[in-house]
Amino acid sequence: MPVMQRIVKPTTHRSKRALLAREPKLVENTKNALFIKGRKTSGMVVNCMKDLYDIKKPHGKILNRQNDILPFENITPVEEFSRKHDASMFMFASHNKKRPHNLILGRMYDSHILDMVEFGIERYRGLKEFKTQKVSLGIKPCLLFAGELFEHNHEYRRIKNLLVDMFQREKIQAVRLQGLEHALLFTAAEDQIYLRSYRIQLKKSGSRIPRTELEEIGPSIDFKVRRTKISSDDLFKLACKRPKELKVKKVKNISKDTFGTQHGRIHIPKQNIKRLQTRKMKGLKKTVLEKEEQRKQRSVDAKTDIQT
Secondary structure, X not given: OOOOOOOOOOOOHHHHHHHHHHOOOOOOOOOOEEEEEOOOOOHHHHHHHHHHHHHXXXXXXXXXXXXXXXXXXXXXXXXXXXXXXXXXXXXEEEOOOOOOOEEEEEEEEOOEEEEEEEEEEEEEEOHHHOOOOOXXXXXXXXXXXXXXXXXXXXXXHHHHHHHHHHHOOOOOOOOOHHHOOEEEEEEEEXXXXXXXXXXXXXXXXXXXXXXXXXXXXXXXXXXXXXXXXXXXHHHHHHHOOOOHHHOOOOOOOEEEOOOOOEEEOOOOOOOOHHHOOOOOOHHHOOOHHHHHHHHHHHHHHHHHHHHO
């Protein structure tokens, strides 16, 4: 027998707003992330997760209570946390003898697991170890990816997409040069991914184009890719499907150049310029001789057409 789903009806204005916020939208909100601790953790993995939580703020929530969860063996508790806190991303920290300093990054689709990657922390330098000026809270970082694996390896392409989902924040239509303050660089080499964080400084250069300098502000992390759980191509395509209302309708014979200028193309049938009606003016009026020559030319053309 089919299972009947219970319809939740709001009893207060606050609960009504909360249910409306969770309903599907044409343009989704910025993805929230949950930061979860396992049954056993180490100081390194907890501090690393807190630094990544600081980068994700304010679109993240950290759960301080330890949870006896093994996501790769049973993902159900994490899916329940995702539904409860309305978060489509999660990061799980754990530590044991077999997998020391373990960090799992994953995302959901329709409150069910889509992709999940397990990283081991090989080297870590926290935010506090860099005695430099930090960027403001909530600054959208510029994401940079280096390494051929991100382009040619199917698994690493999905990891790149997962990292973009985690740190991209809200979508923007234009970029302000002075607003570029923070850069996150991910470098892939063999089975490792290196994360570096920089503050972008724009200095005087004597011209209109400023001189750009990068100052490392932390965290600095070397990840080792351990286990992956990647969704099928069909499920990933379904998760990336855009609603029809957001698709741009293509109009024929209209295009835009690189500067955003709109160009249109008009198709006109071939015209006979000789018979084109022009404005009648006395100065353009034909004389009697011109009319006589034109009449003779027409009669010659008519005879030629009959002979052919």
